[in-house]
Every structure is written in C-alpha cells, then in structure tokens.
Amino acid sequence: MLIASLLLLVLRPVQAQTEFKIVTASERGTYIQIGRDLAKWAAQPAKIDLDVLPSKGSSENVQRLRFEPGVKLALVQSDVYQAFVDQADNGNAAAGRLISPLRVVLSLYNEEIYFVTRADSPLTYIHELKDKKINIGPVGSGTALSATTLYRMMFGTALPEANASYLSNEDALLRLTSDKSLDAVIVVAGQPAKLFSEMKPEARKYIKLLRLDDNAKETARAAATYFPATIRTASYPNWMSEDVPTLSVKAFLVTYNYGNETTQTSLRQFAEALCANFDSLQAEGHPKWKEVQLDMPPLGKGWKYFAPMERTLRACMAQQRTRTVPASMQAPMKKDCTQQEKVLGLCRM
Numbered sequence: 491m492l493i494a495s496l497l498l499l500v501l502r503p504v505q506a507q508t509e510f511k512i513v514t515a516s517e518r519g520t521y522i523q524i525g526r527d528l529a530k531w532a533a534q535p536a537k538i539d540l541d542v543l544p545s546k547g548s549s550e551n552v553q554r555l556r557f558e559p560g561v562k563l564a565l566v567q568s569d570v571y572q573a574f575v576d577q578a579d580n581g582n583a584a585a586g587r588l589i590s591p592l593r594v595v596l597s598l599y600n601e602e603i604y605f606v607t608r609a610d611s612p613l614t615y616i617h618e619l620k621d622k623k624i625n626i627g628p629v630g631s632g633t634a635l636s637a638t639t640l641y642r643m644m645f646g647t648a649l650p651e652a653n654a655s656y657l658s659n660e661d662a663l664l665r666l667t668s669d670k671s672l673d674a675v676i677v678v679a680g681q682p683a684k685l686f687s688e689m690k691p692e693a694r695k696y697i698k699l700l701r702l703d704d705n706a707k708e709t710a711r712a713a714a715t716y717f718p719a720t721i722r723t724a725s726y727p728n729w730m731s732e733d734v735p736t737l738s739v740k741a742f743l744v745t746y747n748y749g750n751e752t753t754q755t756s757l758r759q760f761a762e763a764l765c766a767n768f769d770s771l772q773a774e775g776h777p778k779w780k781e782v783q784l785d786m787p788p789l790g791k792g793w794k795y796f797a798p799m800e801r802t803l804r805a806c807m808a809q810q811r812t813r814t815v816p817a818s819m820q821a822p823m824k825k826d827c828t829q830q831e832k833v834l835g836l837c838r839m
Contacts, residue, residue, distance in 0.1 A: 510540050512540055512542055513555060514551075515546070524741075524775075531764070531771045532763045535767060537759065546628045547570075547628070547634070548632030552566060563743065566632070567740070568740035579792065591746055594794065599781040600738035600781065601738055607673060613673065617703055623653045628656050637649070639715065644711050682726065686725075687728075697729075702735040704735070716739055717737065719735070745796050
C-alpha cells in the first residue's frame with residue numbers, strides 16, 4: 491500500500507509552466523539582456539517559461555508581437571512605436587492593423603545612440619553627418635527608424651538612399667574601418683552594450699564617437715523627440731578616454747490587448763512578480779534597470795496601457811509605497827513607400 495502511494499506521487503504529472511516568448515534585439519545588444527532579466531525575475535516566479543528571442547530590433551518586434559505565435563511581449567523604442575501610430579493616423583492601413591491592438595506594459599529607460607566614425611575621420615559632431623554615407627542598421631530594426639528619423643529632423647530631408655546602408659552593427663563596423671566605404675555607423679543600445687564593452691584598448695586606434703553640440707541648430711530640431719544623454723567612460727574604459735554627449739530614445743515593454751482569460755491571468759502574475767522583484771532587478775540585473783522607475787506616467791496620443799497588467803502594477807505600486815510586498819506574420823505590404831515606411835517594414839524591398 492505504501493509503495494503504491496509512493497508510485498502515485500512519483501507518477502503524478504507536474505503542472506506545466508505557461509510558455510511565452512519575448513522579442514528583443516541583437517545577441518550583443520542591451521534588449522536581450524533585459525529580456526533575460528525579465529525571464530528570471532518576473533516570468534519564473536509567475537510560473538512562465540519565457541523564451542528570450544533575438545531580433546533585428548523594434549520595428550520587427552512590433553510585427554512579430556502582432557503575428558508570431560507565442561510572442562506575448564516585446565521591447566520597443568518610443569520613436570518606433572510613435573512612428574507606427576503616426577503612420578496609422580496618416581491613413582496607412584497596414585500600420586493601423588499592426589499598432590492599434592498593442593499595449594504598453596511599462597516605460598523602461600533611455601537608450602543611448604552611438605554615432606561611430608573612424609578615428610582618423612575629420613568629423614567631430616553629429617550635425618556634420620549631412621550628405622555622408624551612413625549605416626543605419628537592418629531594415630526592421632529600431633536603429634534604422636531612429637537613424638532615418640533623426641536625419642530627417644536634423645537636416646530637413648530624408649537620408650538619400652544612395653548614402654544609406656543596412657548592414658548589421660558588426661558588419662558595418664568592419665566596413666567602416668576596412669574599405670572606408672562608410673563615413674559613420676549608427677547604433678542604438680543602452681550602456682554598457684556588449685558590442686562595445688568587449689572591445690580591446692586597440693579599438694581607439696580605429697573608431698571614435700561623434701559628439702552632440704548643444705549649440706547646433708540641428709540639435710534643437712531633434713530635441714522634440716530625442717533626449718540628451720552621455721556615453722560614459724566608465725561604461726567602456728577599454729577604449730573611451732572621455733565622456734561623450736549624445737542623444738537617446740526611450741525603451742518600452744509592450745504586449746497585445748489579449749482578451750483570453752488564461753493569458754490575462756498569466757500576464758497579471760508576470761506583472762505582480764515584476765513589481766515584487768523590482769529591487770532584485772535593479773540590484774542584480776543589467777545596469778540599465780537602475781534607471782527604470784516603477785511608475786506608469788501618461789502616454790503619448792494613441793498609446794494605451796494593457797488594462798489587466800496596469801491594474802495589477804498600480805495596486806502593487808501602492809503597496810510598495812507603504813512598504814508592503816504582495817504575494818507572489820507579416821502585415822500586408824505595398825510596393826511604393828517612403829523611407830520611413832521601408833524601415834518600419836511596411837513595404838516590399
């Protein structure tokens with residue numbers, strides 16, 4: 491009888507964890523590390539097996555969150571999200587289908603924008619990039635959207651296609667320093683970014699960062715969407731000898747407006763665990779977590795929070811303030827498009 495009871499205990503099926511996916515960015519970027527932190531400190535306590543997936547970046551993430559089975563969360567740059575909203579408002583039906591059902595979970599941190607050029611380049615400032623050959627990152631990446639938006643805002647015209655290349659960060663840096671067919675490479679990543687932190691001291695012989703000039707009229711034009719930031723020597727002591735002023739863009743954790751009760755329950759538990767373990771995220775996660783505020787500020791026009799997670803987070807935040815911890819596919823495309831639609835993935839190449 492005892493043996494039979496023991497066998498029943500051994501053979502009793504273990505309750506399966508919920509399986510979700512989150513799309514991030516490149517393997518050597520900051521987003522994927524943030525995703526791994528969320529998998530450990532928010533998903534695991536909520537009994538969610540969160541598969542952290544690399545991607546080209548924010549624009550692709552919007553589409554994968556919308557259409558790829560199993561993808562329930564995504565990391566998206568604020569300018570990419572806003573660009574989809576603007577495209578929808580301007581009558582782009584594909585953009586509307588993509589963005590209208592998406593919802594914000596949490597505002598995260600500002601991502602620094604790196605303007606990389608050769609060490610021997612005569613360029614010093616970001617506003618000197620007009621008419622230069624620039625790598626803006628793969629089509630579908632947030633970097634491509636940020637780079638083209640910034641160029642248009644700063645110089646009043648689109649980056650000429652003849653001057654744009656869409657290589658990965660790694661390939662572009664090699665091209666920059668070898669055949670010199672590029673004048674600059676733009677990278678968007680929260681510091682410290684693995685791409686740069688793994689560089690050896692010899693890197694300063696080959697590359698440098700362009701600086702933001704607060705007095706340039708081009709800088710003032712970008713200020714409506716992008717924020718001043720500093721790339722710190724402490725983040726890259728191997729190859730940086732001084733801090734470099736630059737621009738940045740906000741990162742958001744985003745989901746879909748799910749109506750399924752089971753999915754809502756899992757996401758509420760994720761939100762509860764995120765709040766309960768927020769101190770651990772800041773202490774043990776990527777350094778960027780120290781810049782994240784556990785609050786829910788007003789969103790831009792056309793943006794909405796995901797109501798079930800919003801209610802959970804607000805209730806948890808209220809408890810935290812009293813020092814109480816709770817228990818714990820592709821969209822339709824078109825052939826003719828603008829450069830912005832192209833980098834958003836809203837047209838055929």
